[in-house]
Amino acid sequence: xxxxxxxxxxxxxxxxxxxxxxxxxxxxxxxxxxxxxxxxxxxxxxxxxxxxxxxxxxxxxxxxxxxxxxxxx
Numbered sequence: 001x002x003x004x005x006x007x008x009x010x011x012x013x014x015x016x017x018x019x020x021x022x023x024x025x026x027x028x029x030x031x032x033x034x035x036x037x038x039x040x041x042x043x044x045x046x047x048x049x050x051x052x053x054x055x056x057x058x059x060x061x062x063x064x065x066x067x068x069x070x071x072x073x
Contacts, residue, residue, distance in 0.1 A: 005031050012036070012055055019054035020047050024068060029055075035063040042068050 012029050016038070024047060027040040036055055042048045048068045055064055 008058075012058060015058055016051045016054035019057070020050045023047050024051050027051075035065055037065045038068050040068045042070050043072065045070050 009029055009031055012031075013027060016024060016027060016029070020042075023042065025041040027038075030037040030039065036059065038051055038055065040051070042051065048066060048070055051068055052064060052066045055062065
């Protein structure tokens with residue numbers, strides 16, 4: 001599934017940015033053979049959830065950890 005990690009990573013980042021209106025700050029997506037980990041900062045839990053759905057749009061069955069921090073500043 002992760003044969004093309006650089007291309008897939010870019011595709012996932014674009015999808016998450018599009019899904020969230022580019023409102024995830026410091027977005028980073030880490031991929032390895034076991035899972036995908038989302039990092040960054042969001043102003044609401046809704047944005048954090050939208051980021052997760054962005055990944056699910058492309059890889060619905062992937063093991064996903066959403067480590068995006070929600071700060072209300």
